[in-house]
Amino acid sequence: MTVPSPNVAAGPAVQVDGVSKSFGPKDNQTQALSGVRFGADHGELHLVVGPSGCGKTTLLSIIAGTLRSDAGDIRVLGQSLSAFSDRQLTEFRGAHIGFIFQQFNLIPTLSLVENVSIPLLLQGVRRREAEDRAGALLARVGLGDRRHRNPLELSGGQQQRVAIARALVHEPQLILCDEPTSALDSRTGHDIMDLLAGGARAGGRCVILVTHDPRTYGFADRITRMEDGRVEEVLSGAAVQQFAAQPH
Amino acid sequence: MYHIALKMLMADRGKYIMLVGGVAFASLLMTQQNGVFRGLLSWTTSHMRNVRASIWVVEARVVTANETKPLKDTDLNRVRSVPGVDFAEPLFLAVTKARADSGGEKPVQLVGLDASTLFGRPPVMLEGDLERLRLPNAVIIDTLATVRLGEGLGRPMRVGDTFEIHDREARVVGICKTEKHFFGYPYVFTTYDKAINFSPRQRKMLSIILAEPSPGQTPEEVAARIGRETGLHAYTSAGFSQATTDFVWANTGIPASFLTTITLGFIVGIVISAQTFFSWFLENIRHLGALKAMGASNGLLARLLLLQAFTVGLIGYGLGVGLTAIFGLIVLPFEKPPFLLDYRSLVLTGLAVLLICLVAALLGIRKVSRLDPAIVFRG
Numbered sequence: 336m337t338v339p340s341p342n343v344a345a346g347p348a349v350q351v352d353g354v355s356k357s358f359g360p361k362d363n364q365t366q367a368l369s370g371v372r373f374g375a376d377h378g379e380l381h382l383v384v385g386p387s388g389c390g391k392t393t394l395l396s397i398i399a400g401t402l403r404s405d406a407g408d409i410r411v412l413g414q415s416l417s418a419f420s421d422r423q424l425t426e427f428r429g430a431h432i433g434f435i436f437q438q439f440n441l442i443p444t445l446s447l448v449e450n451v452s453i454p455l456l457l458q459g460v461r462r463r464e465a466e467d468r469a470g471a472l473l474a475r476v477g478l479g480d481r482r483h484r485n486p487l488e489l490s491g492g493q494q495q496r497v498a499i500a501r502a503l504v505h506e507p508q509l510i511l512c513d514e515p516t517s518a519l520d521s522r523t524g525h526d527i528m529d530l531l532a533g534g535a536r537a538g539g540r541c542v543i544l545v546t547h548d549p550r551t552y553g554f555a556d557r558i559t560r561m562e563d564g565r566v567e568e569v570l571s572g573a574a575v576q577q578f579a580a581q582p583h
Numbered sequence: 584m585y586h587i588a589l590k591m592l593m594a595d596r597g598k599y600i601m602l603v604g605g606v607a608f609a610s611l612l613m614t615q616q617n618g619v620f621r622g623l624l625s626w627t628t629s630h631m632r633n634v635r636a637s638i639w640v641v642e643a644r645v646v647t648a649n650e651t652k653p654l655k656d657t658d659l660n661r662v663r664s665v666p667g668v669d670f671a672e673p674l675f676l677a678v679t680k681a682r683a684d685s686g687g688e689k690p691v692q693l694v695g696l697d698a699s700t701l702f703g704r705p706p707v708m709l710e711g712d713l714e715r716l717r718l719p720n721a722v723i724i725d726t727l728a729t730v731r732l733g734e735g736l737g738r739p740m741r742v743g744d745t746f747e748i749h750d751r752e753a754r755v756v757g758i759c760k761t762e763k764h765f766f767g768y769p770y771v772f773t774t775y776d777k778a779i780n781f782s783p784r785q786r787k788m789l790s791i792i793l794a795e796p797s798p799g800q801t802p803e804e805v806a807a808r809i810g811r812e813t814g815l816h817a818y819t820s821a822g823f824s825q826a827t828t829d830f831v832w833a834n835t836g837i838p839a840s841f842l843t844t845i846t847l848g849f850i851v852g853i854v855i856s857a858q859t860f861f862s863w864f865l866e867n868i869r870h871l872g873a874l875k876a877m878g879a880s881n882g883l884l885a886r887l888l889l890l891q892a893f894t895v896g897l898i899g900y901g902l903g904v905g906l907t908a909i910f911g912l913i914v915l916p917f918e919k920p921p922f923l924l925d926y927r928s929l930v931l932t933g934l935a936v937l938l939i940c941l942v943a944a945l946l947g948i949r950k951v952s953r954l955d956p957a958i959v960f961r962g
Contacts, residue, residue: 401876401956422880429878440873442587444594449587456584457878 347410348509348541349375349398354407356393367393369564371407377508378539380532380554382546385561391545392513394561398543399432399511400424412508429457433502435531437514439494441486447473447497448482454505472500476530492523499530503538510534512544516551528554552579584879588887589894591867598863602856602895603902606939609852610903610932613845615910617928620841622921626765627831628824633761633770634674634694634703636793637802640809640817647830648823649765651676653787654815661813662792667805671794672697675778678768682747683732683740691728692768693748695778703793705772711742711757716774722748723757728769748781763918852939856899860892860943864950875956885948892944893937900936904929 351373357364368390375381383391396402397409400416409416412431419427433454441450451469456462470482476496478489486494495515502510512531516524531542532554544551552558558570558578570578593599630648631639640662642652662671675695680688696703698717705713705723715721724732724740733740740746744755753771761770773781779788794817796805802819809817818826832838864871871884911922 399876399956425875425878425880428876434873434876436873438869440869442591442867442870442873444591445587449590453584453587453874454877456587457874457883462586 347374348377348379348412349373349543350408350410351394351398352408352410354394354397354404354409356390356397356402356404366564368397368404371561371564371566373559373566375541375543375557377541378536379556380536380542380544382544382552382555382558383561384546384552384558385567386547389561390564391547391561393564395511395513395543395545398509399434400428429454430505431507431509433505433507433510435495435498435502435510435512435515437517439486439491439498441494441497441501443485443487446483446485447478447489450486450497451501451504454501458505469500469504472504473497476500490523491519492526495519495523495527496530499527499534503534506538508540510540510542512542512546514546514548515544516546516548521550524548524550549579549583552583555579584883584887585890588890591870592863592891592894595863595866598859598866599895601859602863603899605852605855605859606896606899606936607902607906608855609848609939610900610936611906612848612851612903613932613935614904614907614924614928616841616844616848617932618907618911618922618924619920620838620845621925621928622923623765623837624828624831625923626763626921628827629762629764630676631820631824633706633764634676634696634793635706635820636674636703637796637820638668638794638806638809638817639820639823640671640792640794640806640813640815641790643814643816645816646826648827649830651790653785654789654792655787656789658813658815659789659792662794662809662815662817665805665809665812667797667800667808669795669797669800670700670702671792672700672702673775673789674703674791674793675775675782675788676790677778677782678766679748679782681728681732681753681771684735684746687735689731690766690768691731691748691771692764692766693778693781694770694772695775696772698774698776701774705757705759705761705770707760709758709760711755713757715756716772718754718756720745720752720754720777721756721773722753722777723759723772724755725759725761725770727761727763728771729758731769749783751781753781763921849935849939852936853942856895856939857943857946860895861946864888864947868950868954871951872954872956875951875954881952884951885944888947888951889944892940892947895943896936896940900933904932 351371354368354371356368357366359365371394383394385391397404398411416424448466448469451473452465455465455468473479473482476499478493478496486497516527519527528551534540553576555575558575560567628648642654645651659671659673662668677693678690679693681691682688701713701716711723716723729739732746740755742755742757745752796802806817806819809815907924911924914920914922
C-alpha cells in the first residue's frame with residue numbers, strides 16, 4: 336500500500352465542513368462538535384481558542400485523523416480523510432503531519448537525537464541518516480550540543496524545543512499543536528511561539544495550534560474562537576491583535 | 584525502530600532486571616528440577632547401563648528392572664533355542680547384605696555373571712583384573728562399595744580386602760566404576776555360580792536372561808520372537824528402561840512432586856514476567872500512543888512488543904539455563920542430587936519461556952491495538 340500523497344495545490348491546507356462529533360451512549364450523548372466549519376492555509380499559524388470543553392481538542396484529533404467524525408467532510412492537504420482506511424490514515428499522518436503535545440511526550444529513556452529521529456524511522460529512513468537529520472534539527476533549535484542527553488535532563492522549554500524538532504524533522508506540511516505553551520513560563524512560551532511561527536511562515540507549512548493561553552494570541556495569523564462545540568468567530572488581520580490585546 | 588524498542592526496554596533498569604530475573608528464575612526452576620527428576624529417573628534404569636545387553640528376558644509379569652521374579656533354569660535353554668538369538672547367558676540380580684570388618688551390615692546389589700563369558704561385565708574397570716573374577720570368592724566392587732564397606736577400615740576398601748556376604752568370604756579382585764542406582768546400593772559383581780552361593784538358597788535363582796541377537800537381526804525382532812515362543816517377557820534394553828520409568832511414573836509420587844515444582848516455576852515465571860511487562864507497558868502507554876499518533880501502525884507496535892518480550896525471554900532463558908548448568912557442574916561429581924540435563928529439558932523449558940513471553944506480549948498487543956492515539960491530546 337502506498338502512502339496517500341498530499342495535493343498541496345488543491346486549496347487550503349485544512350478544510351473542515353459541517354463536522355459533528357458526539358461521545359457516549361445514544362441515550363446520553365455529549366455533543367462535542369456541531370456542524371463545525373474550519374479552514375487553515377499554508378504558511379499560516381492558526382490558533383483555535385476557547386474555554387475548556389468547547390471542542391478544540393476534538394477538532395484537532397479529527398484533523399489529525401486520530402478520531403473519526405460522525406458527519407461532515409475533512410480535507411487535509413487536499414485529501415479527504417473520510418475516504419481513508421485506518422491504515423491509510425496512520426500512514427498519511429506519519430508522512431505528512433507533525434505533532435506537538437502539551438506534555439511533550441518525549442520518551443524519557445531515549446536520547447534527544449533518538450526521540451527526534453522517530454518520525455523518520457517510522458518513514459523507513461535508515462538509522463544513521465535519521466539521526467544525522469535529527470541532530471541537524473536539534474542544532475537549529477539550539478540543542479545541538481545536548482543531542483545525546485535524555486529529555487529529563489532538560490527544562491520544560493528545552494523539552495518543548497525537542498518536541499518541535501521532532502514535529503519538523505520529516506518536513507511535514509501540517510503541524511498540529513496541543514497547548515504547547517501551557518506548561519511553560521512566559522518567556523519560554525514566547526520563545527516557543529517564535530519558533531513555531533517562524534517554522535510556519537518560512538516553510539510554507541500550516542500550523543494549527545489549540546490553546547487557551549492568551550500569551551500566544553498575538554503570534555497568530557488567524558484565530559478561530561470556539562464555544563460549545565461550534566465556531567463562534569474567525570479573526571484575522573487587525574482583529575487578531577485587538578483580540579490578543581483584550582484581557583482574558 | 585527496533586533499536587528504539589530495545590533501548591526503551593533496557594533503559595528502565597529496575598523493570599528490565601525484574602523481567603529478565605523472572606524469566607531466568609522460571610527457566611532455572613524448570614530446568615534444574617527437570618534435571619534432578621531426570622537424573623533420579625536415570626538412576627532407576629542404571630542396571631541397563633551397568634550390566635549391558637541388547638535383550639533382557641524376564642518372567643512374564645515383570646514390569647520394572649528393579650523388581651524381578653525368578654525364572655526356571657530351563658528357561659535359559661528355551662531362550663537359546665529361539666531363532667535369531669546369537670547367545671543367551673544367565674544373570675543373578677538381587678539386593679543382599681554384606682558385612683564389612685566393622686561388623687555393620689550394608690545392603691549391596693549383587694550381580695552374578697556367566698563365568699565363562701562374563702557377559703554383563705562392569706562397564707569401566709578402575710583397578711584389578713576382570714579375569715580374576717573367576718577365582719574362588721572373587722568379587723569386583725564399585726567405588727561406592729569401597730566407601731560403604733570400608734567404613735570400618737577407616738579407609739576405602741582396596742583390592743585384596745575381604746568382607747562377608749551372608750557369612751561367606753568375598754575377596755575384592757577389582758574395583759569398577761558404575762552408574763549409581765536409584766536405591767543407593769553399591770554394586771558387587773561376581774560370577775553366577777558364586778552369586779548363588781553367596782545368597783540364601785531358593786528353589787529358583789535365575790533372575791534375568793541376557794541375550795544378543797544374531798548378526799542381521801534387530802533386538803526388537805528377536806525380543807518379540809522370544810516373547811512369542813517362550814511366553815517370557817523379553818525387553819530390548821531401551822524398552823526395559825522405558826518400562827521401568829513408566830513404572831515410576833505410574834506407581835510413585837515422585838513425578839507428581841517434581842511436576843508440581845516445575846509447574847510452579849512456570850506459573851511464577853508467567854505471573855512475574857507478564858505482570859511486570861504489562862506494568863511496564865502501562866507506564867509507557869502515553870509514549871506508545873504518541874508513536875501511534877506519529878504514524879506507527881498496530882502491526883509495527885505489535886512487532887516492537889514481541890521483540891521486547893522475546894529479548895527478555897532469550898536473555899532470561901540463557902541466564903536460567905546457564906545457572907542450571909553451573910548447578911549441574913557443581914553437583915555431578917558428588918551425584919547428590921542426581922542430575923541429567925538433556926536436550927528435551929532445554930527444548931521444553933524453551934517452549935515454556937516462549938509461551939511466557941507470548942502471553943506477556945499479547946497482553947500488551949491487545950491493549951495497544953485498542954489504544955486510541957487521541958489519548959495524547961487529552962492532557
